[in-house]
Amino acid sequence: MMGLLTILRQRYHVWLNRRIPPMRSVTLTQRRIFIFPSQPGCWFFVVLLVMLIAAINYQNNMTFALVFLLLSVFIVTILHTFANLSGLTLSALRTFPVFAGENAEFELLVARSGNKDYFDINIGWPASDHYAVTLTDCSSQVFSLFLPATQRGYFKPNRLLVETRYPLGLLRAWTWLALDIEVLVFPKPLPCVLAGEAFIDQGEEGGVINVTSSDDFYALTPYRAGDPLKHIDWKSYAKGQELQVKQFASFQEQRIWLELQLFTGSLEQRLSKLCYWVLELEKNNVEYGLRLGDEKITPAKGQQHQLRVLTALAVYQPHGSLS
């Protein structure tokens, strides 16, 4: 039984993918919109049935007329509900990388092309909160949806549900959109101790300066974007000189190579621990590099570098595993 259901579901997804292929920006047309009576709509029919029975039993022509009117309203509402989705364009704007276990933010745009008002459109993933859109005064709206990111790597959410029950709530028009949108998920940082050998620089550049624990002041260098704020020499800046940054000898000379072998545990745990140390080292202004499988990132620091290293951690696939 379960097997059959799975097959059916797979078939459904294949069919859906053909009918509504993933795109960066999707305009809703009749090809993509489904419509069916909502739960209140079914109750509405029960009420109509009771009224019809009353009309027949009392041979009451005006009750007949009222039942026919409400039935006609229902039929016309099919078009109105449909029109409340039709013509909308949904676009994926951007995402912000997150660590596993956090909520990933997806920024989306919903826009209309004409001047027709749109009401009560709910947009969301099954697992996310739904966002209610009303387009009356403005022709587009930017909004964010949040989804919990559980696994590192590129996280591609499932199909996005766009639905409406406007104007009468008797019908539900909906569509499952595959927006071409993904978010980068870094491993979840896992605090741990870093073994001593990591500090030995094995780089080709030579000129190793031994690690000392001193915080000795070394030199002032002109400020560059990305330098830690706490190292800025505020005193000289206050005197009217240009913005300068204090360089500390002990940090400057440290170059650390991070590798999987430094840590124990499963692959994911090791990656998590690596991630923790990337953040720690960056915070402490230490230059660090990464050797991970075939990937080799020379030691450096700064936001760009950190992003590069974290991305490598996020997408790492060990040899031997598929895909």
Next chain:
Amino acid sequence: MTVSWQVPRNCLAWLLLSQFMLIMPHAERLPWWLMVAYISCALWRIMVYQGKWSFPPKSVKVGLALLCLLGIWRSFGSEGYKSMLGLEPTVALLFSGFCLKLLEVNSRRDAYVIIFLAYFVAITEFLFSQDFYITVTVFFTVLLISAALVALHQHGYDQFSIISFKKAGIIFAQALPLMLLLFIVVPRFEPLWKVPYPSHQAKTGVGDTLSPGDISNLSQSDALAFRVVFEGDVPERRSMYWRGLVFSDFDGSEWARGRLNKLLMSTEQVAQVLKQQKNPLRYTIIQEASYRPWLFTLALAYSSDPAVRLSTDFRLINKDDIHSRIRYQVISTPSAKLETLLSASVRAVETKLPAIGNEQARSFAKKIYSQSSGTEGFIQKILNMFNQDNYFYTLNPPLLGDNAVDDFLFNTRRGFCGHYASSFVYLMRAAGIPARVVAGYQGGEINPITGTVLVHQFDAHSWAEVWLEGEGWRRVDPTAAVAPERIEFGLEDAMSAEGSFLADTPMSPLRYRDVKWLNSIRLQLDALSYYWSSSVLQYRGDKQLDVLTSILGKVSPWRMASLVLLVGALVLFYVAFDLLRGRSKLRLATEVRLYLKMCKRLGRAGYPRLPHEGAIAYSQRLTAAKPAWGRHLLQATHAFVTLSYEPLAENERQAMLKVLRDEAAKVSHLL
């Protein structure tokens, strides 16, 4: 999310409005305390919304529900209503649920429940009346309910807003053609089971028994009793005696239907009546609800309607009490003889009088009868007596003593038709002549617009029937002897001296029939009501078949389905077109529209904007060439650029728009 859900304010406003509209037409039949309960619940709900009060605790709600149940039991459990399952108690129950639910709407589901309940409550009004105005009111109320339903799905309106009503109105307008189509095509089935009808404590019209004063009470009502549509010419007013009830039993003060008046005719007797119909009057009667089974027809009537029965005293009776307007066809032959042979047992019943009482009248009758030449002469003598001996026809007769007949004939001499008919029959019987009292209506008013005869309650009348050898039952109306104008012209003329016509209902438009324009309006409204009833409310069965045949040529399921599909598709295509058209129409900002308009004017005047030219370059080029109006063009362009590219507060924006508008107007003026 577990944030407590709130009904949108706009939705609540429309809901309260539609509830009020629903309850108003029911006001006359709902107990007063229910109205008070509804208003208090509505006020409480408003206070809750303003944040001044909180929702009532559960105990209060349960208490209120119990109170309502108790109230309904007290109001309807007593006499007059057959059971608590009658229509009125059910409606009262629905309304109590309706107003209590107001205090409990705290989820979207509850809102749906109360709105669907409102739809259902709307039809209850139709079970009591389907008048044109009631129908318009109810359909408008349904529109209001739908506006509430729309408002439930429109967020962002903190206050009452007409926008929901507009949307609902558009949907209704589009649904209307489909409704008409369904109304015309869908066949009306026979009732599935028997249902309770309005119990209506006050049954109207002529009653089961007749005491002399009864008819005068009826005469105070201007309600329509029934309406007659003659196929040929309308007979003379004085010959229109609408028989409804025959009373053969007299107990000294009150006439009642006897055993013989309750018998139905056998098949042979019915066939006999049909055989007597030679060159009959053909007419249709539209009887208003009377909550009684009596039908009113001209003498010797026959109807082939399956719901109509004939009684042995030549009356038509409906199968059931008449709860709603019914319509049936009748043929009548006024010249036909009624019961030429009278069996001994029937003769005994029709001459029977109470053993004692009214002795004076009894001996008076015997004395006069002995002085007269046969039955004919006796009847004439009595009628002459009414005509000449100071008898008065009045709506306000004095009260009569124990021997009512004696008291009236020899003492008060003032009475209404019941008094005359009753005492006349008494005198006949006292002389041994078979006679009986007949009650019904006399006369009627012709509406010249529709050509139908309107018979009102104040046309109620009673007269006598006397059996004569060889002739059968002959109609004798003693009232005609006292007040011939009653028979010739109607009650209003007969009472003109006394001024008592519809004295209790000063607002009745029937009192002002001599005011020409008022009367014309009244007759036109009546015509509307007639056409509404005959062509819309009675649209079923043969009538429906006729209409369908005239549209389709031949009525078959195929043709009906094709009609529904064709018209339905046309309407829906139009609606779809209308809805989807607005999708791609771009709405330009006001300033862009104004600027482009100005550019178009300039282009037509010979100064087109070059394709590569920006707004500022364009204006500078033209200003150099035509300084006369260039200054205004510069200002307009400046305003346009400011509006387009600078963030402005609303009032600044409006001021800028005004500048743009004014300057553009000056440019086109100077061109």
